[in-house]
Amino acid sequence: MPNKDVELVSLTKRFGASTAVNAIDLQIAEASYCCLLGPSGCGKSTTLRMIAGHEDASSGDILVQGRQVTHQPPSQRGTAMMFQSYALFPHLDARDNVAFSLRMRGIGKAERNRKAQELLELVEMQDYLSRRPHELSGGQQQRVALARALVNEPSVLLLDEPLSALDPFLRIRMREELKRFQRDLGITFIHVTHSQDEALALGDQVVVMQSGEIRQSGTAREVFETPANEFVARFIGGHNILVSDRGPVSVRADHLRLAPGAAPVPAEARALTGTVGAVEYQGSRVRVTVAEDAADRRHVAELEDRAFFAAPYALGAQVQLSWMPADEHPLAAAGG
Amino acid sequence: MIRHSPLSRALQILMGLFLLFLYGPTITILILSFQGPQGGLTFPLKDASLHWFASLFEVQRVGDFGGSLKRSLILAVLVMFVNVLIAVPAGMALRKGFRGARTLFWLTIASLIVPSILVSLGIGLLFSQTGLGTSWYTSAFGAHLTWTLPFGVLIMIGVFARLNPAYEEAAVDAGATRWQTFRHVTFPIILPNVVGVMLFGFSLSYDEMPRTVLAGGAYNTLPLEIYAMTNNVTTPVLYALGSLTTLVSFAVIATALVLMSIARRRTGGGAALSKPSEET
Amino acid sequence: MRAAPSPSLHGRFDRLLPYLQIAPLALVLFVFLLIPLALIVVVSFWDYDSFRVIPAFVTFNYTEMLGSPTIWRTMWSTVQFTLITLAITGALGFAVAYYIAFYVRSPVMKTIFFMACTIPFLTSNIIRMISWVPFLGRNGLINSMLMDIGLTAEPLDFLLYSRFAVVLVYVYLFTLFMVTPLFNAMSRIDRSIIEAAVDAGASPLQIMFRVVLPLTKTGFAIGSVFVITLVMGDFVTVRLMGGGQSASTGLLITNQISCCNILPPAPMRSCSSSW
Numbered sequence: 001m002p003n004k005d006v007e008l009v010s011l012t013k014r015f016g017a018s019t020a021v022n023a024i025d026l027q028i029a030e031a032s033y034c035c036l037l038g039p040s041g042c043g044k045s046t047t048l049r050m051i052a053g054h055e056d057a058s059s060g061d062i063l064v065q066g067r068q069v070t071h072q073p074p075s076q077r078g079t080a081m082m083f084q085s086y087a088l089f090p091h092l093d094a095r096d097n098v099a100f101s102l103r104m105r106g107i108g109k110a111e112r113n114r115k116a117q118e119l120l121e122l123v124e125m126q127d128y129l130s131r132r133p134h135e136l137s138g139g140q141q142q143r144v145a146l147a148r149a150l151v152n153e154p155s156v157l158l159l160d161e162p163l164s165a166l167d168p169f170l171r172i173r174m175r176e177e178l179k180r181f182q183r184d185l186g187i188t189f190i191h192v193t194h195s196q197d198e199a200l201a202l203g204d205q206v207v208v209m210q211s212g213e214i215r216q217s218g219t220a221r222e223v224f225e226t227p228a229n230e231f232v233a234r235f236i237g238g239h240n241i242l243v244s245d246r247g248p249v250s251v252r253a254d255h256l257r258l259a260p261g262a263a264p265v266p267a268e269a270r271a272l273t274g275t276v277g278a279v280e281y282q283g284s285r286v287r288v289t290v291a292e293d294a295a296d297r298r299h300v301a302e303l304e305d306r307a308f309f310a311a312p313y314a315l316g317a318q319v320q321l322s323w324m325p326a327d328e329h330p331l332a333a334a335g336g
Numbered sequence: 337m338i339r340h341s342p343l344s345r346a347l348q349i350l351m352g353l354f355l356l357f358l359y360g361p362t363i364t365i366l367i368l369s370f371q372g373p374q375g376g377l378t379f380p381l382k383d384a385s386l387h388w389f390a391s392l393f394e395v396q397r398v399g400d401f402g403g404s405l406k407r408s409l410i411l412a413v414l415v416m417f418v419n420v421l422i423a424v425p426a427g428m429a430l431r432k433g434f435r436g437a438r439t440l441f442w443l444t445i446a447s448l449i450v451p452s453i454l455v456s457l458g459i460g461l462l463f464s465q466t467g468l469g470t471s472w473y474t475s476a477f478g479a480h481l482t483w484t485l486p487f488g489v490l491i492m493i494g495v496f497a498r499l500n501p502a503y504e505e506a507a508v509d510a511g512a513t514r515w516q517t518f519r520h521v522t523f524p525i526i527l528p529n530v531v532g533v534m535l536f537g538f539s540l541s542y543d544e545m546p547r548t549v550l551a552g553g554a555y556n557t558l559p560l561e562i563y564a565m566t567n568n569v570t571t572p573v574l575y576a577l578g579s580l581t582t583l584v585s586f587a588v589i590a591t592a593l594v595l596m597s598i599a600r601r602r603t604g605g606g607a608a609l610s611k612p613s614e615e616t
Numbered sequence: 617m618r619a620a621p622s623p624s625l626h627g628r629f630d631r632l633l634p635y636l637q638i639a640p641l642a643l644v645l646f647v648f649l650l651i652p653l654a655l656i657v658v659v660s661f662w663d664y665d666s667f668r669v670i671p672a673f674v675t676f677n678y679t680e681m682l683g684s685p686t687i688w689r690t691m692w693s694t695v696q697f698t699l700i701t702l703a704i705t706g707a708l709g710f711a712v713a714y715y716i717a718f719y720v721r722s723p724v725m726k727t728i729f730f731m732a733c734t735i736p737f738l739t740s741n742i743i744r745m746i747s748w749v750p751f752l753g754r755n756g757l758i759n760s761m762l763m764d765i766g767l768t769a770e771p772l773d774f775l776l777y778s779r780f781a782v783v784l785v786y787v788y789l790f791t792l793f794m795v796t797p798l799f800n801a802m803s804r805i806d807r808s809i810i811e812a813a814v815d816a817g818a819s820p821l822q823i824m825f826r827v828v829l830p831l832t833k834t835g836f837a838i839g840s841v842f843v844i845t846l847v848m849g850d851f852v853t854v855r856l857m858g859g860g861q862s863a864s865t866g867l868l869i870t871n872q873i874s875c876c877n878i879l880p881p882a883p884m885r886s887c888s889s890s891w
Contacts, residue, residue, distance in 0.1 A: 054505045075511030087502035090603040091524040101510030104520070132602075152511070343820040347715040351729070354712050357788065358736055361747035364757075368750055378750040379757060422644060425637035434634035440642060447649050449841055451849020458652025461659060478648035485644060539738035546852060562742050566856055578743035585739040 427492025777859020
């Protein structure tokens with residue numbers, strides 16, 4: 001990675017006796033979209049807040065564009081933060097919100113209004129200059145928050161669960177917009193989320209965290225296709241953890257094949273038997289949950305809807321699950 | 337929900353009676369304060385007049401009404417400002433936490449619930465024993481603060497508990513200094529509540545009597561003057577005084593409510609003061 | 617407290633700031649609360665003659681007090697006042713808070729009702745006491761009404777300057793100290809809990825006593841602390857409304873102070889009355 005916008009070196013955060021972030025190392029490429037993904041309490045937000053400077057690092061270093069910023073105040077790091085629920089100043093209108101930092105620096109009214117207007121035009125909010133936050137919809141608030149964060153021309157934009165305040169439809173639209181802004185602006189976005197869909201859809205780089213540690217970092221496809229360990233495979237979803245002669249492996253749910261109990265299995269395939277425990281219709285796909293006979297484990301096969309309805313399986317039916325060795329992906333030891 | 341039962345009817349009637357109970361007497365003395373010169377302390381109203389209001393201002397007849405009113409108003413304004421200037425920073429400190437925060441919190445609670453007569457007696461003792469002497473603007477001023485501060489501090493604790501720290505972080509992110517953050521972000525958001533604290537400071541001081549009684553010094557505040565008058569005044573002038581005092585209180589409350597609603601409208605109906613669920 | 621923002625301009629000033637912010641409060645409470653209360657305790661052990669208090673350790677202030685039947689009677693009377701007031705304000709406060717919290721639907725009306733209950737707190741207590749005189753007096757509204765409808769031939773004397781009047785005014789003045797914490801506690805109850813109770817077939821009374829009442833215990837506790845300390849420390853109401861017929865510890869303290877010219881007998885009495 002030749003040009004890095006952000007580099008974390010052995011970054012640690014302790015709250016009293018508990019460790020929220022445990023000596024993580026991370027490099028984020030220039031002008032990329034990076035998603036920090038993990039369950040709540042995994043340390044992703046704390047990591048983001050340390051990069052922003054709203055949380056002091058207990059130890060380790062934070063570099064932004066090669067510059068050591070670990071002990072710099074937030075406004076001098078070249079980063080800007082977009083808060084979860086946006087934190088738009090409720091007593092100021094959209095323009096004054098965007099112009100806020102210029103006002104703090106003592107820049108004249110005409111100049112800061114011009115700049116604020118320019119940014120609000122960028123996010124297509126020029127018609128809402130004098131609206132207060134509570135007079136704006138969630139999506140509009142997000143755009144104003146984005147404009148406010150961009151006013152100081154940061155090289156890194158930090159987004160804390162930016163889509164969680166929106167309803168599902170708007171969430172997908174604003175998701176597209178975020179990605180477009182990132183590409184157009186050519187700066188790095190670091191986006192904290194607990195949603196796998198969001199991370200896979202947006203991330204050039206997806207960083208999966210658990211218990212204050214990074215479990216895997218890579219491109220979205222790498223993380224989904226080749227989860228590094230059991231945690232990532234389970235958290236990212238759509239995978240089954242199976243045991244083969246190579247040890248624990250993950251196999252994507254859509255790579256599992258389902259056949260009636262007595263059907264012959266292709267020579268090279270691996271197979272196990274079980275009973276159908278649940279059938280969930282999901283539109284283009286059908287999820288069939290199979291309880292393994294030999295062990296207390298459940299596996300999920302995702303079938304194409306037409307294939308399923310051509311030969312449906314009833315609850316309690318004896319079935320055979322099989323997969324090709326080529327679809328197996330070996331996992332590191334659990335928790336590793 | 338739980339509607340239309342004999343219980344709801346009973347509670348509704350009780351509520352009505354309770355409001356009558358709360359406001360009936362006040363309204364009655366308001367009416368009786370217009371008693372004619374020959375009228376007594378109770379109904380009937382003989383020839384409505386402003387006689388008793390006029391006699392309020394004749395010093396010889398009813399004691400030092402003008403002076404005590406002036407002292408009470410000055411003291412109330414003083415307490416209002418000092419109270420808010422102490423309570424707001426105290427609320428910020430308690431929000432951040434510091435060594436001894438619990439002790440100070442409980443001390444504040446103690447200040448609220450220790451019987452007023454004890455506070456008054458203790459302050460009276462302190463000022464007389466040290467030779468400073470009691471007066472309405474020293475010892476009574478302090479006595480009033482022991483009564484208004486708990487309300488101010490508790491209100492501010494509640495406000496800061498609901499204030500989303502992200503607003504201040506956003507300000508810091510934008511390069512605001514600590515003072516700029518307070519001046520341009522925190523203060524405008526908490527302004528309605530600050531007005532509320534000022535209302536409490538003024539009103540509680542203006543009407544304070546049990547804590548002032550042994551700490552007030554030679555010159556009476558208005559409530560003490562009224563207390564003294566109950567001994568020897570048996571005319572409706574007492575009602576005129578009561579009506580006037582209550583009117584001042586209501587005017588202050590109304591002003592504060594108007595200011596609060598203006599300040600609140602600016603921030604979108606206080607929606608800013610509700611913290612989103614926290615995520616690590 | 618992790619919730620507070622931690623701007624990263626750390627350093628000595630940052631750590632010092634909360635102490636600077638709390639200092640004025642600490643100073644006021646130290647000078648006007650702690651020292652005065654400590655002084656009362658100290659002086660209660662001092663000797664005195666008719667002109668001054670003498671700083672010498674004695675205990676006869678206490679022995680004298682504990683041996684006085686008047687004192688015991690007064691304290692018992694204060695306890696009675698407290699218990700009666702507590703019971704009435706508790707029941708009334710609960711009913712009123714319950715009505716506002718659960719039967720008033722619009723948030724605006726809720727606010728108006730709640731404010732109507734609390735605004736009197738911001739007006740003069742002593743004036744509010746005096747306003748009962750035209751009602752309770754021998755020729756007052758209640759007596760004339762009772763005689764008009766023929767319920768009594770003679771005016772009732774127990775209405776004003778009596779224990780009845782004292783309790784009435786206590787209820788009048790202090791019920792809002794119950795309403796406020798109870799209303800707060802009730803506002804915090806999740807509405808779906810009430811709906812679940814309705815679904816389970818609970819009657820309105822069962823909801824009130826089996827569901828809401830147990831969930832408002834803290835409200836009662838806070839309200840009770842207020843009512844108990846206010847009644848125990850009161851002397852104004854007892855003097856104005858009791859008309860010399862009734863006594864209270866608070867009144868006894870003020871009487872001691874005014875009749876003795878000097879302070880000692882009062883402080884030690886107050887120490888024992890403030891538990």
